[in-house]
Amino acid sequence: MxxxxxxxxxxxxxxxxxxxxxxxxxxxxxxxxxxxxxxxxxxxxxxxxxxxxxxxxxxxxxxxEVRRRAGRPSLVVRPESTRVYVLAFDIGVDRLVAARVGLGGVILERRESARPRGPFDPDEVVGALASFTRQLVRRADRDAVCVGAGAAFSGIVRSADGMLRYGPNLGATDVSLGDALSRRLGLGVSVAIGNDANLGALAEHRRGVGVGCNDLIYLHGDVGIGGGIIVGGRLLGGADGYGGEVGHMVVNPGGRRCGCGSRGCLEAEVGEDALLARAGQVAAGRIGRDAVRAVVDAADRGDAVARDALCRTGDWLGLGVANLVNIFNPAMVVFGGTLRDIYLGSAAQVRSRLATHGLAAPRERVKLRTAELGDDTTLIGAAELAFSEVLNDPLEVLGRLRAASSGT
Amino acid sequence: MxxxxxxxxxxxxxxxxxxxxxxxxxxxxxxxxxxxxxxxxxxxxxxxxxxxxxxxxxxxxxxxEVRRRAGRPSLVVRPESTRVYVLAFDIGVDRLVAARVGLGGVILERRESARPRGPFDPDEVVGALASFTRQLVRRADRDAVCVGAGAAFSGIVRSADGMLRYGPNLGATDVSLGDALSRRLGLGVSVAIGNDANLGALAEHRRGVGVGCNDLIYLHGDVGIGGGIIVGGRLLGGADGYGGEVGHMVVNPGGRRCGCGSRGCLEAEVGEDALLARAGQVAAGRIGRDAVRAVVDAADRGDAVARDALCRTGDWLGLGVANLVNIFNPAMVVFGGTLRDIYLGSAAQVRSRLATHGLAAPRERVKLRTAELGDDTTLIGAAELAFSEVLNDPLEVLGRLRAASSGT
Missing domain, CATH: 1.10.10 (Arc Repressor Mutant, subunit A)
Structure with missing residues (x-):
């Protein structure tokens, strides 16, 4: 101060x-x-x-292109994307992704595997990501330098130390995944961890549909509903980094039971299980993002049950959006993950609820948009988290790079 | 950027x-x-x-107190509170307040009048505040200089130009109150206008219970429910300055009708009318903050109807608080205006709902507190708004003050 x-x-x-x-x-x-x-x-x-x-x-x-003008042309400064890179990880409920991302935000190479649903086993996750990392690092240029690492996790992460505090299928004990992963990688960089929706917000704000938009809400649909909120150009973290858990805003007291123990949370009314249950898919054993997309497709083809399930889900989504528009007065709300599909299939319901429950002043200029970076939103956000540390202390990294150059 | x-x-x-x-x-x-x-x-x-x-x-x-130490004692720098002051106005539903507030946040002198409820008449409000201002300025020291003016308004204010966009008893037309008031005062300072709950948050953050707390939610009870939110040490404005309207977060779809046209807003379930209706006071024609306080007092004395009304109101307040704790992960929630009394009378309900609907991680460290600045919270916030402009451009004000000195 x-x-x-x-x-x-x-x-x-x-x-x-x-x-x-x-x-x-x-x-x-x-x-x-x-x-x-x-x-x-x-x-x-x-x-x-x-x-x-x-x-x-x-x-x-x-x-x-050198224009024919007087004087010397001004040199163009380009990022050395293949030489300076970070490792980015996305730890979703259903998948693990690892990538090498170069300065400038270029995904240079990636590895991905499906994860069966079940208890969260930190050792297994760390092992899989370390194995991916070995493959990725081996294929990098000889003079390339890894300057940082970041991971997106679909749960609540404490900012001070990257401790995982809550997540789907995460046991009662807090998990220090960042430390374990940093040690296992052995690359001399520490792995910063962030909530996936927060990192999705960061990615869309820096490189996606929200570039130039300093007040933005990103809503991420996976199994649950996450949120990442940009306020005045900065990610809302709150006192401990837990900010943005809009999925646990109660919108329907006494409504559907939520995994968090409460009832009628936005996640309980809009998440994967709510949509699939309404569409009669849970009984048939269909889960995951492909099942969600199949319901949206069926509704699009005119299937009445799917159409009704999507409308009811869109009504609750719209109520949640209206609440957030009143609270935050964002310039933009961005739908990502499976919410991208759900929003596109129920935009009329969402807009109608926003008109009913949103105050005229904050809703008159808000834009509703879908994530531009697709399924890579959270992965790119993890890379941006890693690059943030580099950009905040460029001298430290410059020293490291010079040392790497003189060593080769 | x-x-x-x-x-x-x-x-x-x-x-x-x-x-x-x-x-x-x-x-x-x-x-x-x-x-x-x-x-x-x-x-x-x-x-x-x-x-x-x-x-x-x-x-x-x-x-x-000069301590016996070697060397010269360090000079102490004090604010010239009676010489450098701002005008602060509070435009509530039931009252108008004007004050001279000196550098350092000292209320030097104040004027207050009751306002009957009814349509918002800008000319009447401007006239009353201008009359108060003449009295306040006349009694200032001869060498005192007014360096700014700020007003708190119980409604939605556009930050770009101070336009009143929505408020209780405000007609359909937007009102440019700041311009009208600036012209009428004729003091060469423009009147900055802010939402009263936003300014209450600013005041409690800078001078009240929230000093040193950079993630804070201030909930203000007047006729309606307003909110002011400090994120990372800064007031959440949103894209147009409308941020913080937590009173219009729907917590009970299909619930009580709200003045905004929606149903089941936090304001509709927790505002003055909700409590007084549940306590059977509206039928008796009792309204206003004194009537709210009378219900809290009656509950405290054991009146069953009042007790029940307060409990039900506290339940909804607690649900709203839980939602906000999940969304913002604040370090503190502060209750001001009539919500101070309502919270004190229903703290058990509020805490119980927070435990049920709040996620463990964000609620484990949150403090629930009452406003420290009492009924002056919004007024002091208006003064802080005025001082902010001075502090952001001190050179401009220093020039003005030197000119005033040489003129006397």
Whole structure:
């Protein structure tokens, strides 16, 4: 609160981080654009990009199309995506994904496996992800450097230490998955862990449909319903990082039983089980995202039972959206995971409920959209979590990269 | 997003604002404390406090108790509360308040009048507040300078231009009250307007029970239920400043009719009318905060009808609190206005519902508290809104103050 303005050394770190963040999020840019965007003169920009180039984080090239204008063309600064990368993991209820993601947000390579539903076994998850990681690292360029790692988990994660506190099929004991995974990978990077919906929000805000939108709610449908909320451009974490659990907002007191022990939570009325039960699929043993998508498809083809199940689910989803619009006044609500399909199949119900229960002022300008990054939303969010730490302390990473270069 | 580190001129403005904000919020401090807190050397602090002293915003004095230590004692910097003040207004459903509030948050003088319920007449409100202001300004010291003005309004306010968009008894037409009031006051300051619950949150965060707590939800009971939410130390505004309307979160679909046109909103189940109707008071024509307090008192004395009305209201309040705890993971929930009394009379119900519907992780550390600033919470919040603009651009105000000094 009482922070003084930055010292010259802090200012340099800040400017390096800002520059690198811009290149990472927006892609290649000319020195002239960077100078103008940051309000710095060209010699200052040149010193900054020179430092990043020397460390091998970016490269500077002549622009591909040189316009016929007086003077030298401004060099274009590009991220070294294959050289500087993070590991991203997505630990869903039904699947495990691991990927190498390069600076600039490029998925360089990925591995995925299905997970049977059952008790959450940390050793098994750590083992599978470590095995994927060995394969991914082996195939990286020889001079490539892993600068961080992040994982998305479909449950509640404590921000201070990455402890898993609650999740579907997670036992009563808290699990310190990040530490276990970091040790097992043995790459000298620690694995940051975040809630999957929070990371989905981060991904859509930085690289998806929500770019430029500083007040955004991301709703993620998997087995349950998660939420990630961007407030004033920053992810809402709350006191301990548990913020955004909109799936456990009670919308129907006395309604369907929820896995959390309460009743009528948004998740209990809109989650996978609610839709599949209404569509008569649970009795038939059909579960998972394919089953959800099959119901939406059947409704689309005119199946009356599926249509009715989807409408009733959309009514509750719309009520939840209206509540969130009143509470947050977001510029955008984004539907991801299976909620993408459910929303597309019940948009009329959602909009109708929003009109009934949303106040005129906050709803008049809100946009309802679907996630642009598809099934990779949470994975890309995990990569962004890992890159965040790099961008917040670029000097530490630059030192590491220079050491790696001199070692080869 | 692409902001470079501040220039020396920006750094000076930042440091002046930081210093002034500290003196304003935390009171007198020695130069040595300020130097240590801001991580600046004593000569830099001396230059900054010297500039503030020259403008008459603070004064520097020898400490009252000089400890027997080697060297000169560090001068203590105090806010010039009677010289530098803002005007604060509270436009409630039942009352109008105006006050002169000095730097440091001291209420120097106030005027208050009751308002009969009925259509909102902007001219009448502006007239009454302008009349109060003339009285307040006339009694200020001759060298005192009004540096800003803020107003709390019990309804939805657009942040961009202070337009009133929705409120109890507000007609269909949007009202530009801030502009009208600024013109009528004729003091050369513009009146910033905010939602009363938002400003209550700001006040409790800066000066009340929530000092030091960066994730806080303030729930305000007047006729309706308002909310103000501090996320990561900053007030949640949302895309247009309408954020925090938790009173219109539906907690009981098909429940009591709400003034907003929906049903079962938190406000409809917990607001003044809900409690008074359950206690059989509406039929008797009793309304307002005194009637609410009378029901709480009757319950406290053992009146069965009042007790039952309060319990049922507390149940819905607890459900609303549980939802908000799940969504925000706040460190604290603060009850103000009439909700202070309702919460104190139904804390067992509120806590029981929170235990039933709140997830273990976010509820394990949340504190439930009552507003510390009592009925002045929203008024002090209005003053803080006015001071915020001063603290964000101290150079502009310093210039104004120097001009005022040289003019006398």
């Amino acid at each position: 009482m922070r003084a303005a930055p010292s010259p050394e802090e200012a340099r770190r800040h400017n390096l981080g800002t520059l690198l963040r811009h290149i990472h999020l927006r892609g290649a840019a000319s020195r002239a654009e960077l100078a103008e965007g940051m309000g710095l003169n060209r010699s200052t920009i040149m010193a900054l990009t020179g430092e990043l180039t020397a460390a091998g984080v970016v490269r500077e090239e002549l622009p591909r | 692409m902001r470079a580190a501040p220039s020396p001129e920006e750094a000076r403005r930042h440091n002046l604002g930081t210093l002034l904000r500290h003196i304003h919020l935390r009171g007198a401090a020695s130069r040595a404390e300020l130097a240590e807190g801001m991580g600046l050397n004593r000569s830099t602090i001396m230059a900054l406090t010297g500039e503030l002293t020259a403008a008459g915003v603070v004064r520097e004095e020898l400490p009252r």
